[in-house]
Amino acid sequence: MRSMDCAHPEANTGPEHKRCCKPIREEKDDVLGRFWVATQDIKANQIIFVEEPLVVGPKWYMSEAEKSSTTVPCVGCYTPCRLGKHLCRNCRWPVCSASCEHEALECSVLSLGPGPSARADTRGLNDFYRGDALLVLKCLLLQRKDPKKWTDLLEMQSHEEERKGTELHQEAEDGIVSYLSQRFLQRLEQSKKDVLEHCEPELLHRLCGIIETNYMVVELPTGIELSGLFRQACMMEHACQPNCYFQFDGTTMQIEVRAGGDLKKGDHLRITYTNILWGTHLRQHHLRLTKHFKCGCERCLDPTEFGSYVSALTCLGDVNKSCGGKQLPLDPVDEQSQWKCDACPMAMDTAYVTELQTHMTEQVDKMLAGRPSASEIELTLARLTQMLHPNHFHMFNLKHTLIQLYGNENGLELSSLSDGILERKLRLCDDLYNVCRRLDPYSIKLAIYLTVILVEIAHTLEEQARRNPAEASKLLEDALLRLKEAQQVLQKELDSVAGKKLNDKLQTEIFEWEKLMLTIKYQQQKID
Numbered sequence: 001m002r003s004m005d006c007a008h009p010e011a012n013t014g015p016e017h018k019r020c021c022k023p024i025r026e027e028k029d030d031v032l033g034r035f036w037v038a039t040q041d042i043k044a045n046q047i048i049f050v051e052e053p054l055v056v057g058p059k060w061y062m063s064e065a066e067k068s069s070t071t072v073p074c075v076g077c078y079t080p081c082r083l084g085k086h087l088c089r090n091c092r093w094p095v096c097s098a099s100c101e102h103e104a105l106e107c108s109v110l111s112l113g114p115g116p117s118a119r120a121d122t123r124g125l126n127d128f129y130r131g132d133a134l135l136v137l138k139c140l141l142l143q144r145k146d147p148k149k150w151t152d153l154l155e156m157q158s159h160e161e162e163r164k165g166t167e168l169h170q171e172a173e174d175g176i177v178s179y180l181s182q183r184f185l186q187r188l189e190q191s192k193k194d195v196l197e198h199c200e201p202e203l204l205h206r207l208c209g210i211i212e213t214n215y216m217v218v219e220l221p222t223g224i225e226l227s228g229l230f231r232q233a234c235m236m237e238h239a240c241q242p243n244c245y246f247q248f249d250g251t252t253m254q255i256e257v258r259a260g261g262d263l264k265k266g267d268h269l270r271i272t273y274t275n276i277l278w279g280t281h282l283r284q285h286h287l288r289l290t291k292h293f294k295c296g297c298e299r300c301l302d303p304t305e306f307g308s309y310v311s312a313l314t315c316l317g318d319v320n321k322s323c324g325g326k327q328l329p330l331d332p333v334d335e336q337s338q339w340k341c342d343a344c345p346m347a348m349d350t351a352y353v354t355e356l357q358t359h360m361t362e363q364v365d366k367m368l369a370g371r372p373s374a375s376e377i378e379l380t381l382a383r384l385t386q387m388l389h390p391n392h393f394h395m396f397n398l399k400h401t402l403i404q405l406y407g408n409e410n411g412l413e414l415s416s417l418s419d420g421i422l423e424r425k426l427r428l429c430d431d432l433y434n435v436c437r438r439l440d441p442y443s444i445k446l447a448i449y450l451t452v453i454l455v456e457i458a459h460t461l462e463e464q465a466r467r468n469p470a471e472a473s474k475l476l477e478d479a480l481l482r483l484k485e486a487q488q489v490l491q492k493e494l495d496s497v498a499g500k501k502l503n504d505k506l507q508t509e510i511f512e513w514e515k516l517m518l519t520i521k522y523q524q525q526k527i528d
């Protein structure tokens with residue numbers, strides 16, 4: 001499969017072929033640091049390169065729920081294991097079974113640490129077996145295990161200077177640097193075993209910076225998420241609309257980078273480091289805080305964000321009447337930018353917009369966390385419509401939840417929805433579909449979102465077909481097309497458990513659908 005997908009199908013295999021066929025070139029400049037440029041046209045979905053990781057290890061960030069969970073990842077294979085059930089005989093870190101082994105050098109360093117306090121509660125034990133610190137230790141041990149990988153790792157950007165004095169630096173100091181130094185590394189030095197040449201706190205901070213700047217989230221076949229560092233893949237630059245995607249093979253631990261759409265010679269390889277569904281201010285803030293750069297991509301510079309309007313506010317007009325216009329930032333990448341209506345002279349200052357956004361975010365997050373009913377979401381949407389554009393990213397989230405409640409929630413099964421609600425569901429789906437296509441035309445980041453939308457459209461059309469026999473065949477055909485589009489979209493997510501599950505369901509549905517269509521055609525032929 002690889003050679004067929006290669007950019008140079010006529011070339012031979014072997015090292016020569018690999019060199020001449022690499023369709024990209026490493027470049028460097030003062031703004032981006034190192035980045036990749038295509039040296040030839042590359043077709044959509046073509047493999048650009050495959051590589052093994054420098055390091056793969058536990059998640060760099062754990063959710064609050066994970067931090068107080070009674071299970072922790074096995075230190076050998078990352079399978080969640082109950083706290084206190086099995087411990088490695090040597091280092092006393094949690095393992096999934098007595099026979100699960102983990103890396104010997106890592107185990108010997110961990111074995112130098114003290115055991116947890118007998119009085120430690122679940123949260124305390126989770127804090128004792130710190131996955132993020134283990135990831136840093138894995139990086140540190142490369143200097144002994146694989147000097148070439150160690151050199152590659154140290155060439156990665158760390159932003160160590162910019163990190164100093166920030167909250168991230170302080171968190172790294174408290175949770176990782178002191179933790180590793182006091183529990184393991186000082187004891188290692190005292191043991192005079194000469195295992196590591198370098199393990200000073202400055203180096204640990206640099207490794208934290210390298211991880212924060214570069215880590216990629218990858219998933220094992222079990223659905224467990226890990227953090228990975230890759231020499232080539234991590235060199236891809238950021239844009240808020242990506243043109244490349246990656247798939248991780250949890251068995252070989254290799255990452256495969258592919259073109260999302262057709263790339264032209266000279267195009268930069270781009271992935272998205274942040275949440276593609278957030279508005280520009282939020283994305284900019286996140287990138288500045290964690291990756292230390294100001295994004296100047298095409299989407300960020302466009303106040304409409306490719307016509308999606310996911311940051312736009314509804315203009316309230318003057319005191320007497322609303323003007324129906326959209327409030328947009330004059331300069332989206334300037335935090336202090338004024339906002340201005342595209343239909344009337346009304347302007348708003350940043351402080352007001354920021355306060356409004358913060359308030360909305362709190363409200364929407366709280367509402368969605370409480371598993372709202374369809375009518376609660378409808379009420380919130382009606383309220384927010386007065387201030388937010390219908391495509392605003394908060395509205396998007398609420399609507400995406402709503403389309404899944406209509407037709408699936410108890411008491412709201414498709415058969416019990418009115419024709420009007422079915423129409424509304426279809427309209428909502430269409431709006432969401434258009435936003436996804438504008439933000440992510442190659443459905444790299446939004447494949448699952450888009451699949452859910454397409455499946456909901458198909459199910460709604462099926463219900464409309466049931467109610468409207470004269471139109472049934474047309475509606476069902478349309479529904480089948482939507483399911484097939486969803487299957488196409490999902491190809492980029494087949495390395496994830498969620499993607500695989502959805503794909504299996506889709507395959508069965510498409511099969512049943514095609515059977516149904518054949519039966520209908522056959523019956524029609526008999527009537528004719």
Ligand SMILES: C[S@@+](CC[C@H](N)C(=O)[O-])C[C@H]1O[C@@H](n2cnc3c(N)ncnc32)[C@H](O)[C@@H]1O
Pocket residue numbers: 031032033034035155156157159213214234235236237238239291292293294295296
């Ligand atoms: C994952 S690394 C990419 C590789 C890195 N340029 C290098 O030389 O190793 C991420 C860092 O690259 C830089 N970078 C990536 N995309 C950028 C962009 N669109 N604009 C400015 N800097 C960018 C930032 O310094 C960011 O923290």
